[in-house]
Amino acid sequence: MRRINLGLIGWGTVGTGVTKILEDKEISGALTARLGAEIFLKKVADIDITTPRDCSIPKDRLTKNAEEILSDPEIDIVIELIGGIEPALTFILKAIDEGKNVVTANKALLSQHGIKIFDKAKEKGVNVGFEASVGGGIPIIRAITQGLIGNKISSIYGIINGTANYILTRMSDEKKGFDEVLKEAQALGYAEADPAYDIKGIDTAHKLAILTTLGFGARISLDKIYTEGIDRITLLDLAFAKELGYKIKLLALAKVDQDGLEVRVHPTMIPIDSLLSSVDGVYNAIYIIAGYTGPTMFYGQGAGQLPTANAVLSDIVDIAQNILSSAPGKGMTMAHKILNLSEKAIKPIDKIISAYYLRFSAMDRPGVLSAIAGILGQHSISIESVIQKGRGEKAGVPIIMMTHEALESDMQKALSEIGNLPMVVDRPLCIRMENLPS
C-alpha cells in the first residue's frame, strides 16, 4: 500500500496532539480506508525529544535536527508546528524548495510572510495547508475559500482569541476584576505567563490578517490593522454594557464599503441578543456576511491541543488526496490566486464611523456633565443616553454615555480635550459599538 510520509517539526502541545491522533487506530484505519493509502509519521524533530509525551512514537523516529526531515526525499508533507517567525520561515521555504507540501498552524508567520510562502509554493507546485492557523478546530479556512466561494463577502466579525474571551466571560460571570481573572487563567494554563499577545489583541490581529486576505482578496500588512486590547475593561463597563443590552467582546472586524476596507481589533459592544454575543469562554466564532449566502456563523474551540491538531490532520488528508490523485498544488493554487488579488485600501482608524460607549471618571462637582457634553457637541458628537450613578465617591464618579454614530477622529479629539478637564480624574475609556444582526 502506498504511504504518504509525514515529517513533523515542532513537538510541542499541538505537535503532540498530531502524534496522538495519528496513533488512534480507529481514526487511522478510517483514513487509510478513505485514502487507499497509509498516512505515516516518518520523523519528528524537536529541540527537546527527551521529555515524555502522551504518545508512543518509537525513539528512532525522533531527531533534534529538522534538516533530517527537510532533506529526506521520501517525506511528502512537512508539518511546521514550532511557531514564531524563525526558524519556521526558513524551514518552510526549504521544504517547499525541496518540492514538499507544507502544513502549518503558524498565524504569526502567515500574517507576515504568507505571500512569500505562497509565491514559492506556486513556483514549486506544492500545497500549503493552514486550516489550523485560525479558529483552531473550526474549519473556517475551507468555509471561506470553498464553501462561500462565489460570494462577495461584505463583512467578517470574529471572536478568535480564546484567552481574551475566557477572561471577559469570567469577569462578567463572576464579577471578578481583570487582574484577578488573568492570574487565575494563567494558573489554569488558559493564559501565557506573558499574556500580551492575547490580551493586547496581537494574536487576534494575526488571525484577522489571514481571514481578510482570504475573504476580501486583500494583501494586508499587520501595521495597518488598528489593534487595541482588553486590559482597560472593568467590571463597571461589563455591568453597564449589560444594562444597555450589550456584551463586550474582543472583536476582530473586517468590512468593506465604497471607501475601502476597515480592518480592526478592539473591545466592542455587541447586542446581547446577537448570536456572537453567546460565544463565551474559550470558544471562538466567525460571523460572515456574504452577498449571496447571507449571514453565516462558524463556532467551535479556537485553540487547544486536539482541536488544533485535528485541523492540521484535515489539511494532511486533503493534501494526501491531492498527491494520490496526481493533482499537486490544487489547494495551494487556490489560496495563491486569492492572495494575488488587488491590494485594497485600508481605511485608517481616524476615518471610521462608529457609535461609542464612553466612560469618564469625574469629580462629583456641578458642571462636569455639561462640560463633557459641551466638548462632545463641539466635535459634532451627539449623545444617545447618559448614566450617572453613585455620588460623592472619593476617586471620582463614573459617567457613562452612549453616542450616536460619529467620526473616530472627532471622538479622539473630544476625548483628549475631556481628559484634560481638571475635574476628570482618569483617562476616558471608549468602546466602539457594532450593531450586529440578532
Add this chain to the structure above:
Amino acid sequence: MRRINLGLIGWGTVGTGVTKILEDKEISGALTARLGAEIFLKKVADIDITTPRDCSIPKDRLTKNAEEILSDPEIDIVIELIGGIEPALTFILKAIDEGKNVVTANKALLSQHGIKIFDKAKEKGVNVGFEASVGGGIPIIRAITQGLIGNKISSIYGIINGTANYILTRMSDEKKGFDEVLKEAQALGYAEADPAYDIKGIDTAHKLAILTTLGFGARISLDKIYTEGIDRITLLDLAFAKELGYKIKLLALAKVDQDGLEVRVHPTMIPIDSLLSSVDGVYNAIYIIAGYTGPTMFYGQGAGQLPTANAVLSDIVDIAQNILSSAPGKGMTMAHKILNLSEKAIKPIDKIISAYYLRFSAMDRPGVLSAIAGILGQHSISIESVIQKGRGEKAGVPIIMMTHEALESDMQKALSEIGNLPMVVDRPLCIRMENLPS
C-alpha cells in the same frame, strides 16, 4: 481558454438563482481567475422555459428536453434541480452513465437512493456534489467530510428546516397560534400550500439521513428515523418552556452510544442558554460534537434561492478544479468511501431514554394530579416538577410536568393509560428534552 460546460436541469427557484449568480460578472470573473478556466452554462432544461426569470440567458440555450443535456458530450457537469424522485433519479443515473459529473440539491432523492447514485458514480469515476442538499447556504457537507475528518463524531443536533423554525419562532415572539402563523407563513411564501413536508418533520428527516450517513458512516433507511412534527405545539407549551428555561425547536438528532445509533426528528426542549436555542426564524444550524475537535456549530440560511444556489456553485467550482487537475472522482470517492462504512444498528424509539415535558388537559377535580402521578410512578417515571395554573376553566386545566430520565416505552404506556382516564380531556402531549451544553 478552457471551458467547463454546465447543463442545468430544473429552472425553478434555485435553478434561476444559479443562472443569476453565473451572470454576476464580478463573481464569474473571480472564478475564471481562480480556475484558469471559464464556467459556461451551455444549456438549461425545464418544462417551462417561457415564464420570464430574473436573468438574461439567451433563448437558444433553453430547452424543454433534458435529453439534450444528458446526451451532449461537451457538457462536463449536470446540475439537477428539479427535486423529487423521478425523473430526477433517471436523469442523474443517465448523466453518470454518460461520464458526467453531477451536482444536486435533492435531499429526498439522496436520502432514499444515495447509495445507488454513489455506487454508479464510483464505477464511472465521476463526482457527485450535494452541498446544497442540507443546510442551504451552510457549507456543512464540506465541514463534516473534510474539516472534521479524523474525528469520531458522537452527536449531531440540527435545526434544519427553516419553515418549521420560522413558525415556532413567530408563535413564540408574537404569541400567535400555530394555525394563524402557518397561514401567514404560506401567504409570505415561507411555507408551501401543502406544508406537511416541513411541519411534519419529513424534510428534516431527509436531511438528517444524509448527515447521519456522512457523520457516522451509517446506511440509513428513512423509515428507521422516528419523525414527529410540530403541529401539536401550542402557545401554552412555548410559554411553559420559557418559564422552565427552555425553548422548543424541531430538532434533528443523531447520536451514538454502546447500544447503537439514535436517529430522530421531533419537537425538542433545549436549554434557553444553549447556542442552538438562539437559532431563530428561517435560520438553520447544525451542532456537532466530535471526539477531538469538540463541539462546533455551523449557522446560516437553510433555504432560499441565492444561499442554496451558492452552495450549488461551490460544488461546481470544486468539481471544475477536479476536472482541470485531471483528478476526476476525488470528491465522489470520498463520499463513497464514507457510504461504504458499516450498517449501524438504529435504536428503535421505544428504547431511547429521555427526560420529558408533559402537558395534560384535565377537568378541575380533586384527585386528578394524584391519578396522573400514580400512573407515572407505576411505570418507573419520576416527576421533577409540576406546574398547575388556572382553575375551573371549562375545557380542562393544563397540568404541566417535567420528568427525570425515563425509558420511552414506559412513557408511552403511561401516557396511553393517562389518556384513558375519564377526567383527562385531551390526548396528552409529550415533548422530549435534550440537555445541550450551553
